[in-house]
Amino acid sequence: MPRTPDPKIRDRSRTEAAIVLAARDVLAESGFQGFGVNAVARRAGCDKQLIYRYFGGLEGLIDAIGGEIATWVEDSLAATGQAPPATYAELTERLILGFLEALRANALVQKIAAWEIAESSPLVARLAAARGAALSRWMALMRGGLAPPDGLDAPALNAMLIAAVQQLALSGAAAGSFAGLPLKTDEDWDRVRAAAVRIVRGLYAG
Amino acid sequence: MPRTPDPKIRDRSRTEAAIVLAARDVLAESGFQGFGVNAVARRAGCDKQLIYRYFGGLEGLIDAIGGEIATWVEDSLAATGQAPPATYAELTERLILGFLEALRANALVQKIAAWEIAESSPLVARLAAARGAALSRWMALMRGGLAPPDGLDAPALNAMLIAAVQQLALSGAAAGSFAGLPLKTDEDWDRVRAAAVRIVRGLYAG
């Protein structure tokens, strides 16, 4: 009796898990370009026919992966800490910084965010929908009973902050810099964090 | 003698121009996914062999397109206006807003910016290099003799602003919204512009 179960054994659930894992890997490594039935099957070490039988093709496989993104939110929120903020500035600051860390820590979610604006295939749309739902959840959970100061278009301002952080996280991962700003070392990211805090406080705590 | 030259006539320069134009169109419409020798040749209405003969393959063709991006900067700067700004806040404000308009007006440059973070092929790298050079030129031309206020990490702050604007322009073109903020109508973009101005003034004119 081997501790690691004999791969020759017939176990649908195990095979399904292997396929999903292989698909995740192929996506994260080769990108959407090389993502296909053949590539995933090769990587999973099984026949591509099984992808059709168990997932109904690539679309179903994408949906299975999308489901895993929900866990990204859970993990990220758990890591962000739960102490309730006292002011709207503090809330926003924590939201922005937490989003930056969460995004930087998950290469697959980064890729999805990039594909959303670069490709336009039904497969990407499905993944993007999963990410969007996760993001909404994130926003809702982070939003306490606090209200932004009057006279400010908080949705637009916050969208810009999130947009900036996302773009920097993506460019940092892909190119190591953005518009001349290096995005590699911890010190580089400290500058980004400080800039974000500066902007948030200038808006909401000034 | 037809005014519009007979396409049956053999004219290498005309054919080359048609190929470059077709390549531009294919890139802007179908994205990098559908970009290939066959697609471009089909679109240009000529044989793919000519792409190899005249451009040495896809790489040479990409280089030819990259050259056209330089004109994007010229056109954009011409449209931004030339009156010199009086303060650093004013300079930054104009730079950000001008960048937003220029980026929103050029679908191909948008796509290139998206591919830079989504794909990693030598072809994309060539295009990205062309865009990077154009951007540097933009920055240099816009920068007068003005200096940012002391005590601020202007490079990081400005990179965040540019990043925010770029992400919003890209998401707006691709999805029509970002993080729940609609990015379709002129009014939507007015909100974005107002938010950008607010941030800039909060940073540099406060």
Add this chain to the structure above:
DNA sequence: TGCAAATATCACCGGTGGGTGACATCTCGC
């Protein structure tokens, strides 16, 4: 006019991808 070079087209190759039907092998209930 005649001929060579430039221009454009065609036919084909090997490789790959998505998709499917047929077949082999295992598992489990009867």
Add this chain to the structure above:
DNA sequence: GCGAGATGTCACCCACCGGTGATATTTGCA
């Protein structure tokens, strides 16, 4: 033990892509 269904494998089809050699047609020069 045995048969049916579940699980896994194989072989094949068709379409497309990048790339290339051979060929047809036009142009321009001698």
